[in-house]
Amino acid sequence: xSAESPEPASAEEQKVVxxxxxxxxxxxxxxxxxxxxxxxxxxEAKLKARYPHLGQKPGGSDFLRKRLQKGQKYFDSGxxxxxxxxxxxxxxxxxxxxxxxxxxxxxxxxxxxxxxKPSLVASKLAG
Amino acid sequence: MASHFHAFxxxxxxxxxxxxxxxxxxxxxxxxxxDDDVAEADIISTVEFNHSGELLATGDKGGRVVIxxxxxxxxxxxxxxGEYNVYSTFQSHEPEFxxxxxxxIEEKINKIRxxxxxxxxxxxxxxxxKTIKLWKISERDKRPEGYNLKEEDGRYxxxxxxxxxxxxxxxxxxxxxxxxxxxxxxxxxxxxxxxISINSDYETYLSADDLRINLWHLEITDRSFNIVDIKPxxxxxxxxxxxAAEFHxxxxxxxxxxxxxxxxxLCDMRASALCxxxxxxxxxxxxxxxxxFFSEIISSISDVKFSHSGRYMxxxxxxxxxxxxxxxxxxxxxxxxxxxxLRSKLCSLYENDCIFDKFECCWNGSDSIVMTGSYNNFFRxxxxxxxxDITLEASRENNKPRTVLKPRKVCAxxxxxxxxxxxxxxxxxxxxxxxxxHPKENIIAVATTNNLYIFQDKMN
Numbered sequence: 001x002s003a004e005s006p007e008p009a010s011a012e013e014q015k016v017v018x019x020x021x022x023x024x025x026x027x028x029x030x031x032x033x034x035x036x037x038x039x040x041x042x043x044e045a046k047l048k049a050r051y052p053h054l055g056q057k058p059g060g061s062d063f064l065r066k067r068l069q070k071g072q073k074y075f076d077s078g079x080x081x082x083x084x085x086x087x088x089x090x091x092x093x094x095x096x097x098x099x100x101x102x103x104x105x106x107x108x109x110x111x112x113x114x115x116x117k118p119s120l121v122a123s124k125l126a127g
Numbered sequence: 128m129a130s131h132f133h134a135f136x137x138x139x140x141x142x143x144x145x146x147x148x149x150x151x152x153x154x155x156x157x158x159x160x161x162d163d164d165v166a167e168a169d170i171i172s173t174v175e176f177n178h179s180g181e182l183l184a185t186g187d188k189g190g191r192v193v194i195x196x197x198x199x200x201x202x203x204x205x206x207x208x209g210e211y212n213v214y215s216t217f218q219s220h221e222p223e224f225x226x227x228x229x230x231x232i233e234e235k236i237n238k239i240r241x242x243x244x245x246x247x248x249x250x251x252x253x254x255x256x257k258t259i260k261l262w263k264i265s266e267r268d269k270r271p272e273g274y275n276l277k278e279e280d281g282r283y284x285x286x287x288x289x290x291x292x293x294x295x296x297x298x299x300x301x302x303x304x305x306x307x308x309x310x311x312x313x314x315x316x317x318x319x320x321x322x323i324s325i326n327s328d329y330e331t332y333l334s335a336d337d338l339r340i341n342l343w344h345l346e347i348t349d350r351s352f353n354i355v356d357i358k359p360x361x362x363x364x365x366x367x368x369x370x371a372a373e374f375h376x377x378x379x380x381x382x383x384x385x386x387x388x389x390x391x392x393l394c395d396m397r398a399s400a401l402c403x404x405x406x407x408x409x410x411x412x413x414x415x416x417x418x419x420f421f422s423e424i425i426s427s428i429s430d431v432k433f434s435h436s437g438r439y440m441x442x443x444x445x446x447x448x449x450x451x452x453x454x455x456x457x458x459x460x461x462x463x464x465x466x467x468x469l470r471s472k473l474c475s476l477y478e479n480d481c482i483f484d485k486f487e488c489c490w491n492g493s494d495s496i497v498m499t500g501s502y503n504n505f506f507r508x509x510x511x512x513x514x515x516d517i518t519l520e521a522s523r524e525n526n527k528p529r530t531v532l533k534p535r536k537v538c539a540x541x542x543x544x545x546x547x548x549x550x551x552x553x554x555x556x557x558x559x560x561x562x563x564x565h566p567k568e569n570i571i572a573v574a575t576t577n578n579l580y581i582f583q584d585k586m587n
Contacts, residue, residue: 040419040471043471043472043473043474044473044474064366064367064387068318068319068338123216124159124169125185125213125579126213
């Protein structure tokens with residue numbers, strides 16, 4: 001039997017073929033996208049792995065409140081003595097690991113005091 | 128072959144060196160201590176040219192202001208513009224203590240803004256977290272001599288020895304530059320002041336803290352008007368803070384303020400006394416599928432600056448610089464990536480707090496180039512017309528005047544080419560947060576942690 005040359009595809013057939021190819025390509029790209037994680041999300045995963053208890057609302061209240069309360073909390077003898085009197089037998093709340101975080105219960109103790117500021121001298125830019 | 132190379136460059140813009148109409152930047156001067164051990168007080172916290180560019184002011188963490196003056200151009204030295212030398216230095220703010228709240232108030236100068244010159248004296252506003260001060264800087268080059276009742280050294284003469292009267296005359300003396308505080312604007316901010324901006328009416332100015340913006344008259348210190356208040360009734364509901372604010376350069380009724388969520392609000396003071404409702408809200412829509420833990424933090428705007436023309440404004444967030452057309456709110460018209468390679472380092476940058484660094488940005492005099500700082504003492508310039516960008520380094524190794532600075536390149540990943548620096552070798556303690564561009568010339572001031580570099584374009 002002699003080989004017949006293929007008939008030119010009709011417009012309809014062409015359309016079907018093209019749409020099938022297109023859909024196949026879409027599926028392929030979708031799968032590729034699912035496998036590729038943005039660098040930002042990869043970094044997020046890293047952070048969550050290191051700090052699983054990190055707040056639900058990042059950049060939200062905790063972070064902002066910390067920002068608004070920038071500034072050393074100093075030793076206040078009045079607060080300190082009142083807290084001691086109130087506590088009596090209980091232990092005084094110890095300094096939080098993060099000393100800049102102001103919590104309602106934290107009364108700074110003399111040990112928490114930061115170093116004295118150095119005396120003011122002329123700027124080295126003017127030297 | 129040449130045409131292929133040019134076509135190649137079209138597809139890889141980063142290959143094209145030079146930004147800024149092929150300005151060739153050269154080292155001019157560096158100010159500050161050489162030693163690596165930086166005293167905290169010496170950390171530079173703000174840099175600002177005055178309106179003519181003749182004066183350059185810096186503020187530091189120790190509350191001191193140093194003003195440099197450009198020396199008059201020497202006709203024989205046609206190859207460079209005048210150098211900047213110390214003109215005046217003074218202690219602007221002192222550390223204070225709020226006894227009621229048991230809080231220390233830092234003396235660090237957050238911002239300096241110059242007033243336009245009206246008479247022989249110069250005026251500037253400097254602010255720390257709580258108090259704004261108006262300083263008058265004046266020159267004295269003559270002094271009166273020949274008093275009747277006083278000797279020249281100030282001792283009083285015995286009146287009985289005075290037999291004749293004379294009229295004191297002014298005689299020239301060595302130039303003395305004096306700085307005196309003329310106004311102190313205090314007790315108007317509960318939170319920390321991040322911005323001050325002088326109105327184009329030259330009579331009023333605004334000061335912004337995390338939650339409020341106040342309007343002042345330069346002559347009146349005991350009163351200010353609150354024009355923006357975003358403090359929620361319940362602080363638990365706090366979701367964003369004000370990060371920067373600026374008056375429009377030409378319209379005295381218009382100002383903008385940026386937020387930690389990446390939005391900019393434009394307000395018109397004619398609309399109401401309290402501008403809590405914005406006239407325009409500039410925000411670039413975000414693809415929700417791209418959202419991550421870091422999205423909001425890196426979208427926080429650290430600086431906003433109007434163009435000199437007043438038609439555009441520029442914002443700086445952690446990774447990019449965006450130019451906004453005031454007529455279009457839904458997205459910026461231009462976006463420039465400052466250090467996109469940091470996106471894959473966000474975890475460590477969060478851990479070492481660098482992700483919260485507040486970089487500033489500035490325009491050149493003709494609004495054609497914008498500049499901002501980065502890490503490793505690198506700073507970047509973007510030419511808005513040619514779309515070319517350049518990375519330069521502020522380092523004492525490039526100390527030879529009139530030697531053109533060599534562009535730097537950071538290698539994000541993979542093979543590092545010769546002369547490139549890999550992301551992991553960047554020094555994140557060497558940050559350039561503050562830069563300033565002379566209002567008229569191609570002269571820039573770049574502040575590293577404790578040094579001030581001045582670069583100029585190569586003339587001839």
